Amino acid sequence: xxxxxxxxxxxxxxxxxxxxxxxxxxxxxxxxxxxxxxxxxxxxxxxxxxxxxxxxxxxxxxxxxxxxxxxxxxxxxxxxxxxxxxxxxxxxxxxxxxxxxxxxxxxxxxxxxxxxxxxxxxxxxxxxxxxxxxxxxxxxxxxxxxxxxxxxxxxxxxxxxxxxxxxxxxxxxxxxxxxxxxxxxxxxxxxxxxxxxxxxxxxxxxxxxxxxxxxxxxxxxxxxxxxxxxxxxxxxxxxxxxxxxxxxxxxxxxxxxxxxxxxxxxxxxxxxxxxxxxxxxxxxxxxxxxxxxxxxxxxxxxxxxxxxxxxxxxxxxxxxxxxxxxxxxxxxxxxxxxxxxxxxxxxxxxxxxxxxxxxxxxxxxxxxxxxxxxxxxxxxxxxxxxxxxxxxxxxxxxxxxxxxxxxxxxxxxxxxxxxxxxxxxxxxxxxxxxxxxxxxxxxxxxxxxxxxx
Amino acid sequence: xxxxxxxxxxxxxxxxxxxxxxxxxxxxxxxxxxxxxxxxxxxxxxxxxxxxxxxxxxxxxxxxxxxxxxxxxxxxxxxxxxxxxxxxxxxxxxxxxxxxxxxxxxxxxxxxxxxxxxxxxxxxxxxxxxxxxxxxxxxxxxxxxxxxxxxxxxxxxxxxxxxxxxxxxxxxxxxxxxxxxxxxxxxxxxxxxxxxxxxxxxxxxxxxxxxxxxxxxxxxxxxxxxxxxxxxxxxxxxxxxxxxxx
Numbered sequence: 001x002x003x004x005x006x007x008x009x010x011x012x013x014x015x016x017x018x019x020x021x022x023x024x025x026x027x028x029x030x031x032x033x034x035x036x037x038x039x040x041x042x043x044x045x046x047x048x049x050x051x052x053x054x055x056x057x058x059x060x061x062x063x064x065x066x067x068x069x070x071x072x073x074x075x076x077x078x079x080x081x082x083x084x085x086x087x088x089x090x091x092x093x094x095x096x097x098x099x100x101x102x103x104x105x106x107x108x109x110x111x112x113x114x115x116x117x118x119x120x121x122x123x124x125x126x127x128x129x130x131x132x133x134x135x136x137x138x139x140x141x142x143x144x145x146x147x148x149x150x151x152x153x154x155x156x157x158x159x160x161x162x163x164x165x166x167x168x169x170x171x172x173x174x175x176x177x178x179x180x181x182x183x184x185x186x187x188x189x190x191x192x193x194x195x196x197x198x199x200x201x202x203x204x205x206x207x208x209x210x211x212x213x214x215x216x217x218x219x220x221x222x223x224x225x226x227x228x229x230x231x232x233x234x235x236x237x238x239x240x241x242x243x244x245x246x247x248x249x250x251x252x253x254x255x256x257x258x259x260x261x262x263x264x265x266x267x268x269x270x271x272x273x274x275x276x277x278x279x280x281x282x283x284x285x286x287x288x289x290x291x292x293x294x295x296x297x298x299x300x301x302x303x304x305x306x307x308x309x310x311x312x313x314x315x316x317x318x319x320x321x322x323x324x325x326x327x328x329x330x331x332x333x334x335x336x337x338x339x340x341x342x343x344x345x346x347x348x349x350x351x352x353x354x355x356x357x358x359x360x361x362x363x364x365x366x367x368x369x370x371x372x373x374x375x376x377x378x379x380x381x382x383x384x385x386x387x388x389x390x391x392x393x394x395x396x397x398x399x400x401x402x403x404x405x406x407x408x409x410x411x412x413x414x415x416x417x418x419x420x421x422x423x424x425x426x427x428x429x430x431x432x433x434x435x436x437x438x439x440x441x442x443x444x445x446x447x448x449x450x451x452x453x
Numbered sequence: 454x455x456x457x458x459x460x461x462x463x464x465x466x467x468x469x470x471x472x473x474x475x476x477x478x479x480x481x482x483x484x485x486x487x488x489x490x491x492x493x494x495x496x497x498x499x500x501x502x503x504x505x506x507x508x509x510x511x512x513x514x515x516x517x518x519x520x521x522x523x524x525x526x527x528x529x530x531x532x533x534x535x536x537x538x539x540x541x542x543x544x545x546x547x548x549x550x551x552x553x554x555x556x557x558x559x560x561x562x563x564x565x566x567x568x569x570x571x572x573x574x575x576x577x578x579x580x581x582x583x584x585x586x587x588x589x590x591x592x593x594x595x596x597x598x599x600x601x602x603x604x605x606x607x608x609x610x611x612x613x614x615x616x617x618x619x620x621x622x623x624x625x626x627x628x629x630x631x632x633x634x635x636x637x638x639x640x641x642x643x644x645x646x647x648x649x650x651x652x653x654x655x656x657x658x659x660x661x662x663x664x665x666x667x668x669x670x671x672x673x674x675x676x677x678x679x680x681x682x683x684x685x686x687x688x689x690x691x692x693x694x695x696x697x698x699x
Contacts (some may be wrong), residue, residue, distance in 0.1 A: 030573065045556055046523015283569040363552045366513060367613070370534050446513045450552065 008301045021355040043388070046353075049066040053349040056342025057429065061393025062400065064335040068418045069401035071331065073411035075324045076303050082320060084166050084224060088285055090292045092278040096271075097305040103392040113307040116274035117298060123280060129287045134164050135276035137252045142211040143245055144195035153244045154191055154210055156275075157251020162221075164279055172219030175248050183250045187215035188362030190243030191223040208245075213255055215247060288314045339425060342389070343433040350382050351436035360448025361441050371442040378441050382434025383427055390426030394419040458525060459486035459650050460620055461510065466519035466529075468505050477503040480589060481675040483519070487621075487654065490686035492647040493622050494663035495656045497672030503656050504625070506672070510622050511544055511627045524620045541569050545614030550627035551606040553598040559585055560594050560608050566617045577616075584612040588642065604635025611642055615651075622646065624655040628662060640665055 042052045085091060096115025120133050137156035142149045161167070162174050170191060187208065194203045194217075201219045221244075247255075259272045283293045292312045300309060313368050354361070361374055398419060401412035465501055468480040486562050487493055508514040515536075522531040528539055545566075546552075553562045560581045567577035584596055588608040594630050598606055599692060607627060622641070628636035640662060647653055656682070657663050660698045667686050671679040 014608055032479065034574070042556060127661065249662070359552070360554050363554055364565065364569075366511065366539065366540060366546050366552075367566045370537040370619075372534075373569060447508050450513075452546070 005078060035376060035380050036384070038377065039384045043385060044379060049349065050385055054342070054385055054392070055345055056228055056345045057389030057426050058100045058342075058365070058393040058396065059062065060338035060342045061336060061390050061426055062276050062396040063338065064331065064422050065394060065397025065414065065418050066400040066404075067331055068328075069397075069412040069414045070404060070410065071266075071324070071327050072413040072415060073401070073405075075327070076413055077411050078320050080319060085311070085316075086164060086166055086279070086281070086315045087284050087317060088278040088288060089164065089313055090282065090295060091310050091313070092280065092290065092295070092299070093311070094273050094276050097307045099190055099400040107196055111270065112272040113305060114273040114275065115278050115299075115308055115400035118300065120278060122273070122298060122302070123295055126298065127291055130280055131283045132160065132164060132281040133250060133281040134158055134161055134281075135275045136161070136279070137249060137256070137273075139252065139256050141210050143193060145196065146195050150193050150196050150242050152242050153245050154192070154252065154256075155244050156249040156256075158248055158249055161246065161279075164281055166222060166338045168222045169219045170222040171202070172217070174219055175246070180248045180250055183254050185215045185251060186212060186220060186249060188219040188246040189217055190221050190245060192243035192247050193245055194220045196242070205255045210245075211255070215245075222247070226287050232294065285314065288312060324384065335422075341427055342426075343386070343429040344381060346389075347433040347437060348428065350378065350385075350434055351440070354378065354437050354441040357441075358444065358449050358452040360453065361444055362446050365444075365446035366450060374416075374442040375438045378438035379431065379434045385432035386430030386433075387423070389425045390423040393426065394423055397422065458488075459522075460489045460523040461485070461487040461654075462520075463464055463490070464520040464522075464609055466506075466509065466521060466617055468502075468509065468516045469517045470512075473593055480509070482514070483677060485670065485677065485680075487652065488686070489620075489652055490647070490650050491668055492643070492653045492666040492686065493655070494662075494666035494668060494669045495672065496663050497678070503672050503673040505655075505675075506549040506655050507595055507623060507625055510621070511546060512539045537569075541551065541566055543620045545617065545619035545622040546582040547607070547610050547614050547622065547624040547627045551598070551603070551610045551630070553609055553613075555598055558595045558597055559601070559695055562598070563613045563616050567615065570617065580616060584615055585609070588612045602635065603631050607631065607635070607639050610638070610643070611676055612648075617648075617667070619652060621652045624653065627655065628657075628659075637661075689697055 036264055065359060092115055096111070097113050117135075119297050126132055133159060139154045139156075140153065141154050143152050143154070159180055161175055162169060169188065174183075174188055174190070175186055178184075188428050189197070189203055189208070197203065197208060198206065203220060206217050207214045208217060209215075258274055259270055280291070280295065282288045289312070292310060292315075296310060353444055364374065364377075398414055406409055463485040465482040469491055470477045470479055472698040473605065481502075483506065494687050495506065497503050504582065505514075512523070512531075513536075516529050517530075519529065520527055523543060528536065531539065533583065554565065558564070560578065563584055564572075564577045567580065574654070578635055582594065585591070588611055590605060590608055590612070595634050598609070601609070627643070628639055631639065643653060643655070644665065653666070655662075657680060663669050664683065668680070668682045670677060670681075
């Protein structure tokens with residue numbers, strides 16, 4: 001204390017400072033800034049406790065975003081695959097009939113089954129709404145370029161196959177009507193086959209060999225959906241083919257005939273299949289389901305054995321959307337439960353914190369804090385706590401799908417709204433679960449609070 | 454008018470506590486006038502009602518019946534928000550156990566009352582700095598309470614009690630937790646404050662300390678037993694002097 005001042009001046013000088021508080025929104029703004037800073041401070045003082053407290057929210061938010069991203073990616077992939085089949089298409093495939101039927105057919109050594117040309121004619125003539133029919137023969141063969149070979153499916157088909165199946169040509173062109181009529185030895189390679197047989201050069205104009213026939217490469221298709229991985233083909237004869245090679249249907253019929261001989265582990269088998277695959281295009285999307293029923297009935301009348309399957313991509317698409325919906329509901333409830341648990345954790349800590357800081361509340365009340373000031377202080381603190389948890393959760397939740405894509409090669413999609421919603425909900429949790437502790441703090445009797453040890 | 458308006462006037466003040474079926478009458482009809490510039494010691498055995506009185510004077514509690522006029526304004530039946538405002542603008546508190554907010558620094562502690570009155574930060578910081586210097590804490594602006602001695606903490610509390618330029622400063626056993634040296638130090642600050650014209654009300658057990666005041670009010674069983682004015686207050690506000698000479 002400065003002795004040169006007269007005692008009567010000593011305090012006066014300081015305390016008569018003019019007092020003109022700011023008004024309106026500026027007051028609200030500066031106050032809000034300071035409340036935020038106060039909240040940050042007390043979170044920082046107990047940083048370990050704060051971190052542990054928000055862990056529930058962090059995991060909740062993080063798992064929701066990550067699971068949504070993985071689920072979204074999986075369903076996107078599935079839907080892309082289905083879409084590539086064409087939503088207006090109905091795909092019929094020949095299948096080997098069940099074993100007991102086979103025994104009787106074995107007498108003449110040749111197994112005769114599957115879809116045939118009369119089936120196509122019947123479908124086109126009797127069912128309205130059917131616009132195009134794409135027949136296809138699929139033969140499993142090795143395709144050779146000098147010494148390189150791949151195990152692939154040779155598909156005999158018609159020139160309009162690409163438009164029908166949403167499968168575009170990447171380089172060169174698809175076969176045309178003339179080549180179809182001439183039974184020309186031309187082929188269009190799948191992207192994977194092209195990459196394996198011609199790793200260093202363009203396959204266009206080169207030839208590949210299947211059996212004893214050479215085919216001139218006129219085009220390469222675009223890569224399609226998920227490729228079967230090279231590692232899978234080690235599992236023997238049943239392994240999936242690497243890719244498909246397309247040749248004119250007429251050429252296929254001429255080169256391979258209708259009877260295919262297979263030699264496997266000593267036994268000899270012969271199969272006679274006219275068409276392996278038939279794609280039926282329906283004019284209107286709404287007609288797809290009724291037409292599919294009609295085709296089913298029509299074919300069943302002529303095929304006593306169950307030697308065909310029918311795939312309706314549109315129904316698969318609907319099915320996959322339903323599955324996705326169920327997935328989202330399940331995910332939503334898991335998220336709700338984990339966020340609820342996280343919120344309860346936060347409330348628990350805030351209640352403890354209110355008790356621990358009873359004295360501080362009493363002091364602040366004695367120094368002029370209104371109930372509202374105390375409520376806001378604790379509420380802001382809780383919201384900041386849960387929002388911080390939300391932010392950490394969002395960051396983790398976005399990075400996890402990234403690593404899943406990097407290491408597991410799965411497609412993941414982080415939609416914009418999932419982090420936004422997750423963050424908003426976690427902040428809202430702060431309000432909901434912070435309100436009770438905050439009100440409890442505000443409603444303390446200041447006299448009691450000051451006496452608290 | 455020869456006597457200046459009292460700054461604190463209690464009229465037939467009663468306070469009754471109900472604990473279950475039993476009611477305890479802590480204050481039984483208190484009449485008391487305190488003029489500006491007075492330094493009043495309140496004494497009495499424990500349980501005599503002096504803590505209750507201090508809570509009522511501090512607007513931390515409301516009387517059951519009776520009136521309490523602070524600076525001419527009846528504050529005995531105001532609601533919680535208005536009482537908070539009165540505490541924040543017209544009263545200063547000094548507690549036995551200092552009651553500083555542990556996570557705040559010296560300056561931030563001093564600023565707390567101004568914060569709730571919505572003072573801009575730079576202005577309240579300037580006032581807090583001046584006051585902290587005046588109570589001899591120049592080198593400790595940014596220390597936290599647990600880094601200060603008891604005497605230093607109580608100085609912070611005094612600076613905080615002064616920051617809003619209160620009508621009355623209420624002190625509850627301000628030297629109770631201090632050794633005799635720092636206690637004497639604090640009492641010297643109180644004397645200075647009173648010299649400068651501040652109105653002080655102090656609750657104490659210690660006769661010697663009580664006699665540093667200008668007036669001693671003794672309580673027993675919720676009533677005033679004895680009210681002695683030792684000497685005239687050393688300083689009178691200019692308005693009061695004008696009234697006295699008129």
